[in-house]
Amino acid sequence: VAVTLSDVARKSGVSVGTVSRVLNGKMVSPIPADTIARIRRAAEDLHYRPNPLARALVTGKSQTLGLFSRELTDPHFLQMLEAVESKARELGYHLIVSSSLEGVSRKGRVDGTIVLGEPHCFAEESIPGRQPAIYVFHSEAIEQDMVAWSDEEGMCLATTHLLEQGHKHVIALFCYGEEKATVSYPKVQGFRRALANSNATVRECWEAPCPNQYSQSQQYENGYRNIRRLLAEGVYFTGIVARNDFIALGALCALREAGVNVPQDVSVVGYTDSIQAACADPPLTSVRTPIAPAGEIAVEQLVRRLDGLRYDFSGVLLPTSLSVRQSTAPAPQRTAL
């Protein structure tokens, strides 16, 4: 049922080679205008559509990119997806989305992959013979083939925002895994750096284990319980910075339940600037990680490389910023909480 090149060739009275050349505009020597017209006409009449598989087989390029994310519900991924799909389409590439490395690792089905994650999680050792990839993730330094942002900077931004508004009693909601205490270490460092530069009299850093790193509701619960406990313990604070928006949202809930007003009594700032942040009450001030632009850059560079253009991309570090909304305000004068 599928109409092929040879169908067009037969109908237009020329050979497949000629048809291929004409349709691809790759004729080495001038071809009679009427021949070209006849071929185009035939292709049109027959509704000819080149078979992308056959073409990919012979050219070695499938014009398809892979997009990997460990969790498809990850706010980072959601923010990336639209930008990546749009840019890929603009550059003539299709997009295969997968939460399995297997699906998008090997060359053939896809020409290259954009990985939401660290380079080492997609290393050559684990995937022998994998194709080109560009990684989008947080990192503290420029790394090869990586479009990154600094979580240290981001968390410093968040903390500084609070300090600049006069907050001197700040709680940081971090989340350590049992063993790997470095899960979000850059964020811890960013928090501490901001405090070090300030004259804050109290520096409180509260940390609790988090069972499932990827469960959004568990993180919400975590933020909720921690703030609830601090409140119960009578700890005094006017600002909270959270490791991510879900924890911040949980904190918000605990504060509300306790009758603490945000931002009048306590300011809260989240991290990632997910869609959830914007529709919280009050709308959550949150660190905006540049994932959408990162995704676009990743596609651009990857395609440059795949298209054989000069490839001198050695990674880039994009700046984070702060989406200031209504969950933060100047610190209140000290009163009983």
Next chain:
Amino acid sequence: VAVTLSDVARKSGVSVGTVSRVLNGKMVSPIPADTIARIRRAAEDLHYRPNPLARALVTGKSQTLGLFSRELTDPHFLQMLEAVESKARELGYHLIVSSSLEGVSRKGRVDGTIVLGEPHCFAEESIPGRQPAIYVFHSEAIEQDMVAWSDEEGMCLATTHLLEQGHKHVIALFCYGEEKATVSYPKVQGFRRALANSNATVRECWEAPCPNQYSQSQQYENGYRNIRRLLAEGVYFTGIVARNDFIALGALCALREAGVNVPQDVSVVGYTDSIQAACADPPLTSVRTPIAPAGEIAVEQLVRRLDGLRYDFSGVLLPTSLSVRQSTAPAPQRTAL
């Protein structure tokens, strides 16, 4: 650099045909165990991976599904994506995501497509020679190749929920396009049907034009402005049902600004049960459309069809339900608002 079948054949001292048959488990007659072992071993040593393109070219199946959504930021799409990708992967299919019909319409790159939208937007006329597709969208009747839910039922559910709690003054926030007044007509009907069965003394149905049907922030604005205006006009009401969550969120905001308590003074129920609904304040009661399960069923049926199994799927209508959260409560006794 890529290792092919013939490489494995050479190394194991047999022919490509044999290797192909062994590796695919399609040997018609028993093959010596040691030969099989030798071939498997060689394939392993060489890290042989079949070229999916070549295989697809000869078998005519790319083992890839297309997933189309007009807007990749659509809450419906987001809820579908994870379920669809997961189910597709489980059944051995890859997934190409595209916001362009072109990208996933023609056979070759993809074997079939799941369309988030009505069948007619992907009709045979507009895409001649397109491949099998299954549609996921709202519909009031069972339709061929469609996994649907009833918006009439959903909105009736939402309204009934309010009525059952004693609300007699309900506002419906609908949104008509200028010309096409049928955009969400089933929802209007559902609202009216619920009212018809009740003894509500006041039935208020408020409608306003909405410039861009797909802009989430515009819809939010729309809900905000409409409620703000009703409040200013002194209209009395204790319940609001909105066409979607964004409009409901906007309404929530307007109520809060006006000092109206939700749900004590006014109950609000949204539609779609997006992630935004859950993290609103108060968490929004919302109609849950069964898009995730719909996506799974769509994949299952589509794959059945593609795999040549008996295909007697003529469409299905899935039930909607209500995610009851904290934005709804029994109607207050009539007091000055």
Next chain:
DNA sequence: TTGTATGCGTTATCAT
């Protein structure tokens, strides 16, 4: 049982 040969739809390299 297993090897050989053909075809899938293109592109690209030759001759002509």
Next chain:
DNA sequence: ATGATAACGCATACAA
């Protein structure tokens, strides 16, 4: 200028 023809890597019908 254009027509054969050889790959591309694989599956498979057919021959041996």
